Amino acid sequence: MLETLFLDRPTIAALMAPRDYLAAVEAGFRSYADGGGDVPAPMHIPSAPGSFHAKGARLLLDRPYVAVKLNGNFPGNPRNSGLPTIQGVVLLCDGSDGSVLAVMDSIEITLRRTAAATALAARFLARQDVGCIGLCGCGAQGRAQLVALVEVLPVRRALVWDIDPDAASRFSQEMSAALRIDVTPVKEARDATRESGVIVTATPARAPFLNKDMVRKGAFIAAVGTDSADKSELEPELMSVATIVVDLIGQAAAMGDLHHAIEAGLVPAAIVHAELGELLIGRKPGRTSADQIIVFDSTGTAIQDLASAVWIWRRALAENAGSRFLFGAH
Numbered sequence: 001m002l003e004t005l006f007l008d009r010p011t012i013a014a015l016m017a018p019r020d021y022l023a024a025v026e027a028g029f030r031s032y033a034d035g036g037g038d039v040p041a042p043m044h045i046p047s048a049p050g051s052f053h054a055k056g057a058r059l060l061l062d063r064p065y066v067a068v069k070l071n072g073n074f075p076g077n078p079r080n081s082g083l084p085t086i087q088g089v090v091l092l093c094d095g096s097d098g099s100v101l102a103v104m105d106s107i108e109i110t111l112r113r114t115a116a117a118t119a120l121a122a123r124f125l126a127r128q129d130v131g132c133i134g135l136c137g138c139g140a141q142g143r144a145q146l147v148a149l150v151e152v153l154p155v156r157r158a159l160v161w162d163i164d165p166d167a168a169s170r171f172s173q174e175m176s177a178a179l180r181i182d183v184t185p186v187k188e189a190r191d192a193t194r195e196s197g198v199i200v201t202a203t204p205a206r207a208p209f210l211n212k213d214m215v216r217k218g219a220f221i222a223a224v225g226t227d228s229a230d231k232s233e234l235e236p237e238l239m240s241v242a243t244i245v246v247d248l249i250g251q252a253a254a255m256g257d258l259h260h261a262i263e264a265g266l267v268p269a270a271i272v273h274a275e276l277g278e279l280l281i282g283r284k285p286g287r288t289s290a291d292q293i294i295v296f297d298s299t300g301t302a303i304q305d306l307a308s309a310v311w312i313w314r315r316a317l318a319e320n321a322g323s324r325f326l327f328g329a330h
Contacts, residue, residue: 002099002101003324003325003326004100004101004102004103004324004325004326004327005101005102005103005104005313005316005317005322005323005324006102006103006104006322006323006324006325007102007103007104007105007312007313007316007321007322007323008105008322009105009107009108011316011321011322012104012105012108012109012312013108014321015312015315015316015319015321016108016112016308016311016312016315018112018115018116018119018147018148018151019151020311020315021112021113021115021116021148021308021311022116022119022120022148022151022152023311024113024116024307024308024310024311025113025116025117025120025303025304025307025308026116026120026280027061027307028059028061028303028304028306028307028308029117029120029247029275029276029277029280029303029304029307030277030280030281031059031060031061031303031307032057032059032277032303033275033277033278033280033281033283034277034281036059036060036061037057037058037059037060037303038057038058039056039057039058039248039251039301039302039303040056040057041250041251041254042054042055042251042255042302043055044228044229044255047072049074049075049076050072050073050074050075050076050077051072051073051228052070052071052072052073052088053069053070053071053073053227053228054068054069054070055068055069055071055300055301055302055305056068056069056302057301057302057303057305057306058095058306059095059303059306059307059310060095061307061310063094063095063096064094064095064096065092065093065094065095065101065306065309065310066092066093066094066095066306067090067091067092067093067302067305067306067309067310068090068091068302069088069089069090069091069106069109069110069302069305070088070089070106071086071087071088071106071110072086072087072088073085073086073204073227073228074087075204078139084107084140085139085140085204086106086107086110086111086140087106087107088105088106088107088110089103089104089105089106090102090103090104090105090106090109090305090309091103091104092104092306092309092310092313100327101313102309102312102313102316102322104309104312104313106305109305109308109309109312110300110305111140111141111143111144112144112148112308113300113304113305113307113308114141114144114145114224114298114300114304115141115144115145115147115148115149116148116304116308117247117276117296117298117300117301117304118145118148118149118200118222118224118296118298119148119149119151119152120152120276120280121220121222121245121276121279121296121298122149122152122153122198122220122222122296123152123286124279124280124286124287125220125245125279125286125287125294125296126153126197126198126220126287126294127197127218127220127287127290128153128154129154129197130153130154130155130196130197130198130220131154131155131156131157131197132155132156132157132158132159132195132196132197132198133146133149133153133155133157133158133159133196133197133198133199133200134158134159134160134161134192134193134194134195134196134198134199134200135158135159135160135161135192135199135200135202136160136161136162136189136192136193136199136200136201136202136203136209136210136233137161137162137200137201137202137203137225138160138161138162138164138167138168138170138171138185139162139167139202139203141202141224141225142160142162142171142200142202143171143174143175145200145202145222145224146158146175146179146183146200147178147179149198149200150179150181153198155181155198156181156182157181157182157183157184158175158181158182158183158184159184159186159191159192159195159196160172160175160183160184160185160186160192161185161186161187161188161189161191161192162185163203165185165187168185168186169185171183171185172184172185189209189210189214190213190214193210193214193215193219194214194215194216195216196216196219197216197218197219197220198219198220198221198222199215199219199220199221199222200221200222200224201221201222201223201224201225201233201234202224202225203225203233204225204231205225205226205231205232205233206230206231206232207232208232208233208234208235208236208257208260209233210223210233210234210235210238211235211237211238212235212237212238212241212293215238215293217291217293218290218291218292218293219293219294220287220294220296221234221238221242221293221294221295221296222296222298223256223257223295223296223297223298224298224300226255226256226257226259226260226297226299227255227256227299227300228255229254229255229259232257232260233257234257234260234261234295236260236261236263236264236266236267237266238293238295239257239258239260239261239266239267239295240261240266240267241293242292242293242294242295243273243292243293243294243295244258244267244271244272244273244294244295244297245272245273245274245275245276245279245294245295245296245297246258246272246274246275246276246296246297246298246299247275247276247296247297247298247299247300247301247303247304248275248299248301248303249269249272249275251299251301252272252297252299253269255299256297256298256299257295257297258272258297276296277303
């Protein structure tokens with residue numbers, strides 16, 4: 001009987017570098033865009049003062065795989081209990097016979113796969129002469145986003161803002177040393193965004209704070225914080241003047257910043273330029289002019305979780321990492 005791997009966060013972190021997540025997530029979106037997968041709508045489970053998401057997918061990679069991730073999202077955890085904001089588990093199965101291949105902690109996967117999607121989108125949608133990133137949200141996801149973006153863009157400087165000024169200050173010190181670029185905290189979000197060719201919003205905001213007057217021509221905006229219908233980071237009016245790319249159109253229309261723009265009557269779903277996978281396989285073009293404002297509405301998909309989990313599982317097998325157990329015996 002096939003043994004199941006159990007992989008905790010430190011083990012996963014040791015197995016995968018940011019570029020590995022980039023390769024995994026790209027393969028996942030390519031497979032889906034080529035018709036090699038299914039992604040049901042996520043399940044949202046409220047549990048005040050936070051919530052849970054269950055996301056699942058089937059993808060054909062070297063063989064069919066199925067994965068389901070259950071994540072809890074409790075923004076008050078770091079302040080109230082010292083626990084992470086996001087905690088959960090990924091279950092990876094063989095899609096051809098149902099074998100349970102691995103049970104994995106989800107924290108590292110969620111952080112890195114989200115950042116990898118932003119970096120992939122930036123390859124196609126950001127101006128390649130960008131030197132400055134404006135980052136709103138200096139938490140764990142903000143750190144992952146900056147690490148991923150310096151892999152694909154010639155970043156020399158980052159202007160960072162957080163609703164908690166101390167968090168922005170700590171972030172700037174840590175990331176300046178880690179990445180060897182100039183990371184500067186600013187007092188207001190517009191101080192970060194107006195000077196930046198790439199803007200990342202990675203906050204738990206429930207009211208939009210980024211408007212079109214805070215964005216310069218030619219900017220690429222990765223909106224990654226809005227992963228449920230009750231969150232919002234981008235003003236609908238900004239969405240209405242931008243070229244919109246999404247991870248998955250059905251999901252973004254239900255729970256992303258696209259959802260709020262549609263509800264406001266300013267953006268029809270049909271105006272969406274492309275899904276990320278369509279850019280990767282060449283079905284749709286990326287940036288077509290230097291002055292385009294482009295929004296990547298990144299709601300976070302099970303495609304990213306599944307593909308990352310497969311890469312991790314393969315690496316763990318090759319390096320004899322993790323613990324092994326049997327759910328039952330024949």
